[in-house]
Amino acid sequence: MQQNRERAQQLLHSMTIEEKVAQLVSAWLEIREDGTFNVREYGQKEQRTGDVYQEVLGKGIGQLTRPFGTMANDPRKQAKAINKLQHYLVTQTRLKIPAMLHEECLTGAMIKGATVFPSALNYGATWDPDLIGRAASAIGDELRSLGIHQGLAPVLDVARDARWGRLEETFGEDPYLCGLMGISYVKGLQGPGRSPLATLKHFVGHSFSEGARNHAPVHCGMRELRNTFALPFEMVVRNANPGSVMPAYHDIDGIPCTSNYSLVTDLLKKQWGFDGLIVADYEAIVQLVNDHHVADDMAEAAALAFNAGMDIELPGFTVFKEGLIEALYRGLVTDEALDRSVLRILEEKLRQGVFEHPYIQEDAIDIGSAKNHALAREVAEKSLVLLKNDGTLPLKKGMKVALIGALADHPYAMFGGYAPPVHLQGSHGPKETVPALAKTIRTALEDVMGKEQVLFEPGCMLYESKMERAVFFPGDVNEQGGGTAHELSKDTSGIKRACEASSKADATILVVGDLAGLFGQGTVGEGLDASSLNLPGVQEQLMDEVLKTGKPVVVVLVSGRPYTMHAAVTDARAILSAWLPGEGGGEAIARTLVGLNNPSGRSPLSFPKSVGAMPYVYNHHKKAGGLPTQKQFGSLFPFGHGLSYTSFAWSDFQVEQNQIPNNGEFKVSLQVENSGKVGGDEVIELYIHDKVASIVRPVKELKAFARVSLEPGEKKKVLFTLPADLFSFIGERMERVLESGSFDLLVGKSSDDIVFASELSILGEHKVLPKSWRCLSSVSIVSVS
Structure with missing residues (x-):
């Protein structure tokens, strides 16, 4: 530790202001397999002229943003390309300082070929911190084999409103459950060497936004904020030694979290003793100018964020790289504060061995193994929540079933918003990023029951057109969402065929729910906040008609939020909530339906009676339901609920x-x-x-x-x-x-x-x-x- 400090100080003393600031910057590059790249900046591909390596990397760089997880390229070929950039940094720049690499990793390394684990809601639904620690350890192993130094997970937001699109990224609605799962995840991901760094997000209260709208203000007193929303962060900081924290986009009582000194420095650092890196959410600092309007220009925005405690802009190529230098000249930021932040970055690079081992060992990349697939399936199986069952499940041997639903045979239905099939841009579309071992519910059910026992009819589609391009950068979306929305299908012509299939079977498996996406490209996920808790598209109509057939109906809910589904609650024989169960989800659901797995998950969320009751959680204050208590206040299925095939x-x-x-x-x-x-x-x-x-x-x-x-x-x-x-x-x-x-x-x-x-x-x-x-x-x- 002392040796790293001395070496970092020697480097610091030799650095120019531009070289110091460069260490606080992360470049988001669309890296091609030949090592050339475009720069992602506020949603635009900037076509730069001249020596782009010199322009972007010439003074050094702190981090590279998602070098694997931006393009759906072959990981080993991509590693060679990334190594070219590192080679430039260590041979062509004056100080020869390599870059750290960060990637998303909530449901696994968000990289083509990596294991896709279930969503965080599934993690919470297992009520098994040790299992989630094992899953996070496997994710950490895959990231380490890829040479990644920082992972952008876990999400410790405490769920409060089922309308919020990012609900699927949370562990659930209870602070203690979120904190305990967070501790296990961080310990597993970071391993004994605190590498890769885990990143706690979104600090703090992000899930309590006005109207459950993405980025909206949070109306919350500091006492409630500390007792509910900050508690998981405090638990993890005190018990798991996390390496990084990411402040949230929103403001609380008029102060953006990105520039909130009292939260980032006073609470997190001074009171709790956090000693890691504070990193900005994507585009968060420029929002101080463009959205929050608390800064007049980039220099003021940089100063506000930096003085609040921010170390690195992820990603950033304008605000910190240019604005922070201007802020220094204006006296808005002190040289001493800059030096302290740069020193933290350099010490972290030295501690993780970035200087000694700047290159990715291409032949050592180990992702997407059969062992990790089995673990992903285990997490999925233990997270399935049997909400209702009259004895119809498990299905009896020899039964013929009708499998109905737009999601029953959909290749992306099992995945959360931060999984490769949803997030990555590929030359052949998202399908090329679906894990090789993944199975749809249809394929898995045919495997365990026999093809001749399964009659498949989708009944409807969620979307008529294919998603042409992933939207994963806030700057790609205008404020009205114009030109980005993926329109839901209104076609009901397939419902009749589905009902006919149901009438020919002994029982019907009706699969309904979500396709995760981002910013208008799905039904749940970041930027996909709902105004209704009815099933998306025409799925409610499909459900109503199938239930009218009189045949036993088992509803499988594959979703990133709870839906009201009153018809299913009343008339379905069984309801199985699968959340977004990852690459092993199809197998887990099929095995559970036929009794090869006994469902044992417990709901990490309350299933509300009505969208009008939002926000609703089990741990409310007594007066929350009004006086007299509103009839729609409460839950259809309570927090912690789950049935079993045994007693x-x-x-x-x-x-x-x-x-x-x-x-x-x-x-x-x-x-x-x-x-x-x-x-x-x-x-x-x-x-x-x-x-x-x-x-x-x-x-x-x-x-x-x-x-x-x-x-x-x-x-x-x-x-x-x-x-x-x-x-x-x-x-x-x-x-x-x-x-x-x-x-x-x-x-x-x-x-x-x-x-x-x-x-x-x-x-x-x-x-x-x-x-x-x-x-x-x-x-x-x-x-x-």
């Missing part, structure tokens, strides 16, 4: 001590037995309610959970330990306070299905907790003979 018996609930001092811990135990006929996993959820507090508290808060695997007849004891600190909150004086008093402990199978309850008390004086407060519960599981 579980809970017994021997015990609380070791119902009263503890304010530095103590509660120990809660129970026994769980598989009382059914097949093996399965049960999830035990512990909630608390603060009965009297100095500020209004939620009606329930998740504080612990455990996923328990049991064979038929098997019994296990589950012991939870809850430190008193878990009952604390940010109070009236904006300090984390633990107040003595009484609490309800609620132990259940969902946030609504409570099996055991007890009253707990914390004794002693109210106290302000130290920075190192205990924010995690623990669980142990032992077999009972």
Whole structure:
């Protein structure tokens, strides 16, 4: 560490202002396989003349933005091209400083040929942090083999409104669940060497935007912000040593997060002790001029972001590279602050070995393996949530089924918005980026049931035309979305054929939901905020008609948000929520339908009764439903809900001590037995309610959970330990306070299905907790003979 600091300081002392600022810049280049490139800047391909290498890289560069994940090129050929750029930096620039490389990685490396894991909602639905840690570790391994130094994940936004397009990027609606999953993801991705750096985003409150609209202001008091939206970030910073944080696009009470000193420096760095890099979201700094109008020009925008704590503009080729230099000349930024930021960048490059190993080892690239595909399928299987079932599932052997739905045989239906088939531009369209091992639901179901047992009719299409070009840069979209929207089909002519197929079968599998996309190119994803929670297109009409056939209907919801689906809730025999389950999703769904996998996911979201109830979450304040309580307030299926093909018996609930001092811990135990006929996993959820507090508290808060695997007849004891600190909150004086008093402990199978309850008390004086407060519960599981 000291050696890196000394070497970085030597470099720093020899640098010109232009060379220093270049280290705070990331260039987004569309790199061709021969090493030539175009520059992406605010949505335009700038045609530069002269020596483009010298113009873009001549003073050095901090990072290269998505060098693999912008073009759908062969990764090994692309690595050779990237190495040409690194070779130029280490041989043709004065200081010979290589660039760091960053890529998106929420559902896997967003690169052609990489494993596509399920969406973050699927991660949350597993209620299995260890499994998500294994998935993130596999993603980290793939990124490391590609020579990537920073990954732009996880998303720690706490879901609040089903209309929000980016809901599929979140772990769910509970801060504790998001934080625990975030800890596992960061530890897995970064590995023991903190490389590649994980990037926590979007700091903070991004998911609580006005009307659930992309980039819209957030109307939230600082107390609520800290107790709900900042909590996962704090948990991860304190427990997982993340390497980077990305501030969000929006403003809170008139202050953009990109330039919010009190959040980025005071809270994140000083109070929580974050010591990594602060990186700008794409185009966020220029938005200080063009959208927020808090800066008059690029120099002022650069100064606002930099002085708030920003280290790197991702990507940036104008604001920091030119504006920051002008800001220095005007005295808006100090030389000392610039040096501190550059020093952080150089030390990170030295720590990760970028100087010693600037080139990607092309032959060592290891992505898209069968092992990782199996892991992706495991995550998908454990994330499937059986919302409803009257015994129709699993399907009986020998049944003939009608498989209906626009998504049942769609090659992109399983993927989230930050997966290669959705995001990458290829010479032959997105299809070339679909993983080789991926199967559609139709293909997978025919594999497990036999082709002769499956009658397929799509019934409708989501889109009549193919998506010609991925839209993945905010600057590609004008404010009205003109010219970018991919229009939904209104054609209902196929519904009759679907109903005929249904009438010929013993049961119908109706697949409905979303095609993820970006900025108008799908039904869910970034920039695809909804005004309705009806199924997109004519899928509701298809569902209504298929349900009228009288045949047993199983609805499979493949989606990035919960839909109301009132007809299915009332009349379908079963509903299986698959979220966006990645490259193993088709297999996971098919195997679950026929009983080869017992569904064990629990919903990380409430399924709202109505779009008019938005925002709705389980951990609301008591008055949130109005007075009298609005009829549409509440959920069709609650947070934490999920059924199984087996049954579980809970017994021997015990609380070791119902009263503890304010530095103590509660120990809660129970026994769980598989009382059914097949093996399965049960999830035990512990909630608390603060009965009297100095500020209004939620009606329930998740504080612990455990996923328990049991064979038929098997019994296990589950012991939870809850430190008193878990009952604390940010109070009236904006300090984390633990107040003595009484609490309800609620132990259940969902946030609504409570099996055991007890009253707990914390004794002693109210106290302000130290920075190192205990924010995690623990669980142990032992077999009972």
